[in-house]
Amino acid sequence: MKTLTFTIALVLLTFGTNLSAQRHSYSDEYGHTLNLGLGIGGYSGYYGYIGHTLPVFDINYEFEVARNFTLAPFLTLYSYSDPNYTALVTPIGVKGSYYLDQLLHAGSRWNFYMAGSLGIAIVNTSWNANYTGDRSYYTAANPLYLDFSIGTRYHVSNNIGLFLDLSTGVSTIGISIR
Numbered sequence: 001m002k003t004l005t006f007t008i009a010l011v012l013l014t015f016g017t018n019l020s021a022q023r024h025s026y027s028d029e030y031g032h033t034l035n036l037g038l039g040i041g042g043y044s045g046y047y048g049y050i051g052h053t054l055p056v057f058d059i060n061y062e063f064e065v066a067r068n069f070t071l072a073p074f075l076t077l078y079s080y081s082d083p084n085y086t087a088l089v090t091p092i093g094v095k096g097s098y099y100l101d102q103l104l105h106a107g108s109r110w111n112f113y114m115a116g117s118l119g120i121a122i123v124n125t126s127w128n129a130n131y132t133g134d135r136s137y138y139t140a141a142n143p144l145y146l147d148f149s150i151g152t153r154y155h156v157s158n159n160i161g162l163f164l165d166l167s168t169g170v171s172t173i174g175i176s177i178r
Contacts, residue, residue: 030099030111031064035072035163037172042078042089054078058172060095068099074117076170084131091145091170093119111153115165119145145169 037058060074076091097115104112120143127135149167153176156162161176 029064030068030097031062031070032178033062033070033161034177035060035062035174036177037163037165037174039165039170039172039174041167041170041172054080056170056172058170058174062097068102070097070099071095072097074119083128084133085125085127087123087125089121089123091119091121093117093145095147097151109155111155111161113151113153115149115151115167117145117147117149117167117169121145 035058037056039056039058040053041056042054056076056078058074058076060072062070062072065071072095074091074093074095077088079086079088081087095115095117097113100106100112100114101110106112121141122143123141125135147167147169149165149171151163151165153161153163159178161178163172163174163176165172165174
């Protein structure tokens with residue numbers, strides 16, 4: 001998986017660099033951005049049961065709603081399995097981001113932000129046919145999804161950016177597309 005992620009990042013970086021050579025004006029607008037991320041984490045109501053983090057895929061689309069502030073509906077996916085069951089966890093909700101670029105005097109290629117996400121986590125569990133234990137144990141987790149993060153985005157070009165989002169639940173690295 002590391003090789004695939006590295007290869008995709010390298011191809012996108014090369015593509016973005018070619019676009020960057022053609023255009024050098026980077027917009028200070030936020031929003032209208034599709035973010036695709038891979039990372040690790042989970043929501044505490046679920047991975048508290050299993051005791052470790054999981055690989056995660058996250059997608060969101062940012063809309064600018066006020067100066068330096070965006071809202072982004074999100075969908076996150078991760079799964080877990082053991083000999084007794086397999087679960088697909090799907091947190092959905094909205095992420096609010098406040099951009100700190102002006103406060104930090106960031107260059108035009110950089111964005112810095114603080115964010116909070118609120119939503120619900122839908123857990124779809126399928127049990128092994130031979131399992132005879134308590135099938136409600138893993139379904140008792142609170143479905144509330146709450147996450148706080150800080151992050152940065154580097155604009156490779158006007159249309160492509162690379163981001164790192166570090167959070168209390170799901171931390172990701174990925175690509176932003178305008």
